[in-house]
Amino acid sequence: MRLATLDDGTRDGALVVVSKTGDVYAHAREIAPTLQAALDAWDRDETALRELATRLDKGEAPCHPLAQARFKAPLPRAYEWIDGSAYINHILLVRKARGADLPQTLESDPLVYQGGSSVLLGPTDDIELPNPEWGLDFESELCVVLGDTPRGVQKADAARYVRLFMLANDLTFRNLIPSELQKGFGFFNSKPSTSFSPFAITADEFGTAFLDGRVHLRLRSTYNGQLVGDPEAGPEMHFSFFELVAHITKSRGFCAGTLLGSGTVSNRDQARGVSCLAERRMIETLESGKPKTPWMKAGDTIEIEMLDESGRSLFGRISQKVVAV
Amino acid sequence: MRLATLDDGTRDGALVVVSKTGDVYAHAREIAPTLQAALDAWDRDETALRELATRLDKGEAPCHPLAQARFKAPLPRAYEWIDGSAYINHILLVRKARGADLPQTLESDPLVYQGGSSVLLGPTDDIELPNPEWGLDFESELCVVLGDTPRGVQKADAARYVRLFMLANDLTFRNLIPSELQKGFGFFNSKPSTSFSPFAITADEFGTAFLDGRVHLRLRSTYNGQLVGDPEAGPEMHFSFFELVAHITKSRGFCAGTLLGSGTVSNRDQARGVSCLAERRMIETLESGKPKTPWMKAGDTIEIEMLDESGRSLFGRISQKVVAV
Numbered sequence: 001m002r003l004a005t006l007d008d009g010t011r012d013g014a015l016v017v018v019s020k021t022g023d024v025y026a027h028a029r030e031i032a033p034t035l036q037a038a039l040d041a042w043d044r045d046e047t048a049l050r051e052l053a054t055r056l057d058k059g060e061a062p063c064h065p066l067a068q069a070r071f072k073a074p075l076p077r078a079y080e081w082i083d084g085s086a087y088i089n090h091i092l093l094v095r096k097a098r099g100a101d102l103p104q105t106l107e108s109d110p111l112v113y114q115g116g117s118s119v120l121l122g123p124t125d126d127i128e129l130p131n132p133e134w135g136l137d138f139e140s141e142l143c144v145v146l147g148d149t150p151r152g153v154q155k156a157d158a159a160r161y162v163r164l165f166m167l168a169n170d171l172t173f174r175n176l177i178p179s180e181l182q183k184g185f186g187f188f189n190s191k192p193s194t195s196f197s198p199f200a201i202t203a204d205e206f207g208t209a210f211l212d213g214r215v216h217l218r219l220r221s222t223y224n225g226q227l228v229g230d231p232e233a234g235p236e237m238h239f240s241f242f243e244l245v246a247h248i249t250k251s252r253g254f255c256a257g258t259l260l261g262s263g264t265v266s267n268r269d270q271a272r273g274v275s276c277l278a279e280r281r282m283i284e285t286l287e288s289g290k291p292k293t294p295w296m297k298a299g300d301t302i303e304i305e306m307l308d309e310s311g312r313s314l315f316g317r318i319s320q321k322v323v324a325v
Numbered sequence: 326m327r328l329a330t331l332d333d334g335t336r337d338g339a340l341v342v343v344s345k346t347g348d349v350y351a352h353a354r355e356i357a358p359t360l361q362a363a364l365d366a367w368d369r370d371e372t373a374l375r376e377l378a379t380r381l382d383k384g385e386a387p388c389h390p391l392a393q394a395r396f397k398a399p400l401p402r403a404y405e406w407i408d409g410s411a412y413i414n415h416i417l418l419v420r421k422a423r424g425a426d427l428p429q430t431l432e433s434d435p436l437v438y439q440g441g442s443s444v445l446l447g448p449t450d451d452i453e454l455p456n457p458e459w460g461l462d463f464e465s466e467l468c469v470v471l472g473d474t475p476r477g478v479q480k481a482d483a484a485r486y487v488r489l490f491m492l493a494n495d496l497t498f499r500n501l502i503p504s505e506l507q508k509g510f511g512f513f514n515s516k517p518s519t520s521f522s523p524f525a526i527t528a529d530e531f532g533t534a535f536l537d538g539r540v541h542l543r544l545r546s547t548y549n550g551q552l553v554g555d556p557e558a559g560p561e562m563h564f565s566f567f568e569l570v571a572h573i574t575k576s577r578g579f580c581a582g583t584l585l586g587s588g589t590v591s592n593r594d595q596a597r598g599v600s601c602l603a604e605r606r607m608i609e610t611l612e613s614g615k616p617k618t619p620w621m622k623a624g625d626t627i628e629i630e631m632l633d634e635s636g637r638s639l640f641g642r643i644s645q646k647v648v649a650v
Contacts, residue, residue, distance in 0.1 A: 011365060011580070040336060077580050079402045079443035085510070103508040113510040114439040118404035118580040130476070130576065151455070151650075173576060183428040185410075185438040186511020192577045251455065251498060252517045255336070255402050255443040 001053045002199040003028075003164065004316070005035055005072045007122065012036060013072040017053045018199055022313065024063035026056045035074050035200065039256040042147050042163060071316070072122040074166055074200035075145070078259050081117035081194060082248055083141070083170055084110055085263035086239040090279065093266070097282040098178055110239045110247045113186050115170075117259065121195035123318045127171060128192070128325040129298055135175035136296040136322065140221045140275035140304045141168040142233055143261040144241050145200055146254055153249040158213065158242035165206075165215070167197035167304050167315045168261055174278055174295065197304070198316035205314055213240030215306075217314075219265045221275050222303040228280070229273030233265045233306075298324040326378045327524040328353075328489065329641070330360055330397045332447065337361060338397040342378045343524055347638065349388040351381045360399050360525065364581040367472050367488060396641070397447040399491055399525035400470070403584050406442035406519060407573055408466070408495055409435055410588035411564040415604065418591070422607040423503055435564040435572045438511050440495075442584065446520035448643045452496060453517070453650040454623055460500035461621040461647065465546045465600035465629045466493040467558055468586040469566050470525055471579055478574040483538065483567035490531075490540070492522035492629050492640045493586050499603055499620065522629070523641035530639055538565030540631075542639075544590045546600050547628040553605070554598030558590045558631075623649040 004025065005013035012034040016025040031048045032038035038045045055061040085091055088106065095102055103111065121127075129136050145164040153161060176190035209216045216234030220227060239247070244260055265275045274280045281291035296302070304318040329350065330338035337359040341350040356373045357363035363370045380386040410416055413431065420427055428436065446452075454461050470489040478486060501515035534541045541559030545552060564572070569585055590600045599605045606616035621627070629643040 077404045079404060080441055082441075082513075100509065105504070105508065109504075109508070111508055111510050112513055114441060114513060116405055116407075116439060116577065116579070117442075118583050119578050128476070134576070151453070176576070179430070179434075181509050183430065183434070183436055184425065184506050184511075185436050186509075188407075188437055188439060188573065189575045248513070250514045251459070251501070252441065253444050254441070258443050 001050050001202045002205060003035060003038070003049065003074060004199050005074050005076060007070040007072045011076065013076055017049060017056055018066065019063070020057050022316070023066055024056065025066055025069065026052055026061040026063050028052060036257050039145065039147060039163060042256065070124070071198040073120040073196035074164070075257055075259065076120055076122070078117040078120060078257050079255055080258040081115040081120070082112055082259065083115050083261035083263060084112045084239065084244045086110065086237045086244060087263055087266040088238045089236060089268050090264045090266035093279045093282045097278055097285070100181070107238060110244055112244065112248060115191055115194060119193045121193050123195065123198045123316060125195060125320060126323045127195070127320050129296070129322050130325050132295070132297055133175060134173035137172045137174050137277045138221070138223070138296065138302045139170040139172055139264040140219050140229065141170050141261045141264055142215055142219065143168045143259050146245070146256070146258040146260060148256045149245065149249060149254045149258065151249050151251065151253045153245055155242045155246040158245035161245060162203065162241060164200040164202060166200045167219070167306060167318055169195040169302065169304055169318050169320065170261060170264070171195065195318055195320060197318050199314070201314060207308065209308065213242035217306050217308060219275060220305045220307070224300055227273070229275045231265050231267040231272040231275060233262070236267055237262060296322050298322050326375050326527045327530060328360060328363070328374065328399060329524050330399050330401060332395040332397045336401065338401055342374060342381055343391065344388070345382050347641070348391055349381065350391055350394065351377055351386040351388050353377060361582050364470065364472060364488060367581065395449070396523040398445040398521035399489070400582055400584065401445055401447070403442040403445060403582050404580050405583040406440040406445070406586070407437055407584065408440050408586035408588060409437045409564065409569045411435065411562045411569060412588055412591040413563045414561060414593050415589045415591035418604045418607045422603055422610070425506070432563065435569055437569065437573060440516055440519060444518045446518050448520065448523045448641060450520060450645060451648045452520070452645050454621070454647050455650050457620070457622055458500060459498035462497045462499050462602045463546070463548070463621065463627045464495040464497055464589040465544050465554065466495050466586050466589055467540055467544065468493045468584050471570070471581070471583040471585060473581045474570065474574060474579045474583065476574050476576065476578045478570055480567045480571040483570035486570060487528065487566060489525040489527060491525045492544070492631060492643055494520040494627065494629055494643050494645065495586060495589070496520065520643055520645060522643050524639070526639060532633065534633065538567035542631055542633060544600060545630045545632070549625055552598070554600045556590050556592035556597040556600060558587070561592055562587060621647050623647050
């Protein structure tokens with residue numbers, strides 16, 4: 001099942017179900033007005049939403065063309081956004097890039113940061129750039145939407161709390177990071193609002209590609225019209241989503257609609273490219289002594305997408321433009 | 326005006342208006358079902374809520390005794406919880422306690438961390454202690470509730486975005502902090518759910534005590550029945566709430582209902598006591614070489630309250646007990 005949030009002018013948008021083909025959607029307002037409402041009552045609403053999806057795919061539900069719709073983030077505001085950094089290759093490259101030490105517990109203790117979640121960008125919203133000196137970068141990621149999740153979840157039980165999957169563009173102002181992390185309290189100004197894919201999908205949409213808490217498909221990033229990365233999201237995700245859930249629930253619980261990200265998808269094989277500019281700049285520095293690729297600037301575009309084995313765009317496409325403000 | 330959220334069994338509770346005397350409340354459901362709904366439409370709802378408060382104080386609105394009510398946090402789940410650390414004396418003491426360096430920009434660049442906000446504790450909810458070795462501590466704070474707040478707010482304009490004030494108990498597992506901060510991504514497991522006062526109040530409730538973005542009253546913390554601190558919240562708040570708003574809006578905006586905390590209230594004058602155990606333990610260490618006060622344990626109680634100049638409890642009382650789980 002694929003869900004999305006139509007931009008109807010309200011804060012939280014309107015919940016719709018998207019067809020398997022991706023060309024039409026059906027209003028789900030009689031089941032739940034918003035995705036948050038559906039997540040709040042998932043045990044009740046999931047079956048009805050799946051029935052609507054089935055009717056839509058059979059051509060038995062009133063439907064509307066997707067091409068004319070404008071989507072918000074599936075959750076335009078969320079009660080929590082937690083981002084992991086589960087791809088070790090990404091950590092190695094970006095820490096090297098800023099001359100930062102590696103955590104001693106790199107491979108045993110997941111890195112996560114608490115992100116802001118009161119304003120989340122839709123898949124085609126502009127990326128505002130107040131100051132090009134801040135070093136704007138995209139970061140292409142997967143994330144999960146959790147249901148109500150108690151404290152103390154074990155990895156083996158984590159699957160039951162994962163409701164939906166989305167793609168995220170975890171935008172970052174790279175040049176604001178060093179002074180911010182030096183203060184010891186984590187990211188804040190260095191992380192503007194994050195963007196999300198149009199569709200939030202259930203695990204069954206992956207077929208056999210979702211295994212052991214990892215999505216075994218490639219994540220495609222297209223920067224200014226050029227494919228810059230299509231790394232495999234599965235094998236090198238050192239901590240699976242299930243391990244990330246176990247980590248974050250060590251000392252507290254979370255309410256339905258909590259977002260949990262994978263961190264920037266990254267492969268050791270350089271032929272797979274990059275999911276952010278920081279990695280590319282570090283590779284350039286290792287090769288030639290200094291970075292060649294500049295940070296993002298006004299007019300730049302970034303598209304993020306994941307295709308399944310049949311070539312279908314699972315989440316729809318994040319497609320954003322940078323604008324000076 | 327004082328607002329509160331009645332625990333009616335729903336996730337978000339029911340909005341009520343509390344009388345000046347603090348002994349009765351009136352349902353506000355005909356104006357807005359929840360505090361979040363009121364904040365979402367504040368321009369429309371504020372006047373109606375204030376009129377209801379006036380009728381309640383005149384004895385002209387249907388009212389219910391407060392003593393029999395159970396309150397949730399004013400926002401039982403919020404879209405964002407950002408906590409500052411605006412009292413320099415607190416930073417000096419706790420960093421000394423864990424042998425951590427002081428940020429070079431201590432007095433020019435505010436410290437804030439992004440907290441979790443999908444599960445917030447009510448004023449009388451138990452504090453769960455999964456492991457006494459984690460070093461549970463309370464932290465008594467003030468916080469503000471923001472309205473819709475754009476990017477780039479200047480200090481001089483910040484007042485217009487501050488809707489309400491609350492007290493917070495920013496619970497912390499002190500012994501989880503060092504390894505977590507060593508990883509460089511800020512607090513996560515070291516911060517369980519935060520607790521909030523029963524009432525969220527408008528600035529006019531302070532009379533003349535709210536000045537330049539600071540609350541000039543004492544914040545009382547009573548630990549196991551003993552008053553352990555009543556520091557002045559005003560003069561030593563190095564960064565005012567207005568400066569904190571300017572800081573957090575540098576690179577993004579926030580939606581209505583975003584919570585912004587002051588950090589642990591702390592005075593240089595030791596006669597004013599402490600608003601957390603970490604400070605007391607550091608003072609003991611300076612005096613006698615080692616801390617005497619243990620961290621919180623099952624059965625401990627903590628009460629946090631602020632009285633106005635007439636002795637009225639402005640926010641109601643946070644009154645929590647620690648329970649082993």
